[in-house]
Amino acid sequence: MLPILFIAFGIDELSKVMLIVIGVTPTIILDTFNLTRSVPPEQLVKGFTLGASDFDVAYRVVLKQLWPRVLNSIRLNLKPLMLFLFAGEMIASTDGLAYRIALLRRHMGMNIIIPYVLWVALLLFLVDLTMRLLNKKLHPWFREA
C-alpha cells in the first residue's frame, strides 16, 4: 500500500494523510452503517407521520441521533489513526515525532524516545478528552452505554 501511495501522492504530507484516511475511514464508515441500522424503524415511521420528508427523516431523525455515536467511533479509531501516522512518518518523512524516534532508535537513544512516546500518549489523551467533552456539550441527551 505505502509504495503505491508514495507514487500517487509523493513523499510529502499528502501521502501520510491519505494513508490515515485509507486506513481509518472504512472502519468508521462500517461502524456508521451499523449505527444507522440500529435506529428503531418506529422512529422513521413516526417521522413520516409527523409530515417529515425523506430528507427530513434522514437528517433530523437519523443523523441527529447518530452524531454522538459517530464521534465515539472516531474516538475509538484514534489509536489506529496514530499508528498509521507513525508508519507513514517512519518510512518516508523528514520531520515529525515518529521520524525522530526512528532516527534515535538506531542510536538506542531511549532517554529521548521515552519522553517522545509519553508526549504522543498525552497528545492522544488530550484529543480524546476534548472530543468526549465536546460530545457531552453538543449532545446532552446522549448517555454512553
Next chain:
Amino acid sequence: MSRTRSKAARVKKCWTGIDLAIRPGEFISVVGQTGCGKSTLLRLILGAELPTNGRVLVEGREITRPDRDRGYVPQKYSLFPDKTVIENITFGPEVEEFSLLTGLAPRYYRRRKEFRAEAVRQLRRMGLHESDASKYPDQLSGGMQQRVAIAQALVMKPKILLMDEAFSALDPGTRAGMQRLIRQVWRETGTTVLFVTHNIAEAVHLATRVIVLAKGQGSQEIGSGIALDLPVPDAGDRLSTSQFDEEFAPVIEQIEQATGHCLSQEEEETA
C-alpha cells in the same frame, strides 16, 4: 385484503380476507393472540407495510406510505431521544412548515414561539407540567413518555390515531390513568382511534367496536376475525369496575372464545 411475509424460502401468510370499514370518530380496538397479525394490520393502515393483495383506503385515497393524516403511538421508541419534550411535540409543525433553509428565516423564530405555545397547551392537556418541557425522553417515566407521544401525534390533528400496544409496558396504575386519558382525548377531539392490544378487558373497556383477529384451525390459516359493536358510553368515564365486569363479561367471554385466549389473572388485575 391479505398479507404474506417471505423470509428466505419461507412464505408466511399473516392473514387473509380482512374486510374492514371504519367510520370517522370510532374508537376501534384490535385484539388477538400474539402473532395473529394485529400489529401488521395497524402497519398496513399506517402505510409502513403494503398488503400483498387488496387495498387500504383513507377517505377513498389509497395508502402507499405513512403520512401526517395518520398519527402513530408505538409501544417503544415513541419519542426522538435527541430532542426535548417540547422539541418532540413541535417537530411535526416545524418540519411541515419549514425546511432546513427556510428555518433560518426570521419568520421561523416567530412561528416557533407559536408552535411552542401550542405544545405547552398540549402538554397541560396530557396532565404534564410546563417544567417537563425541557426534559429529554429518558428523564421521563414510561407513562409520561406515552403522554408526550400522544401529544406529539395529536398536535398534527391526524384523522386517525393508531396506537400499537401503547400501554403494554406500563404498570397497572399508570395504565388505568392512560386509559382514562385516551378516552377523554377521543371524546374531546373526535379523532378516529385504532387501538391494538392483547388485553381483552382493556379493548372492551376503551372501544366502541372490537375487532378480533383469531388464529384459524389450519396450519397457516389465520381467521378473518369478528367485529363486536359496543355501546358508546355517555359523558364521563366507562362504568365502574363492578358494573363493567357484570355488563361486559359475556362480551369478554365471546372474544376469548373467538381468540382461543384465556384472560390471565394479570390482565384482569391490569384492567
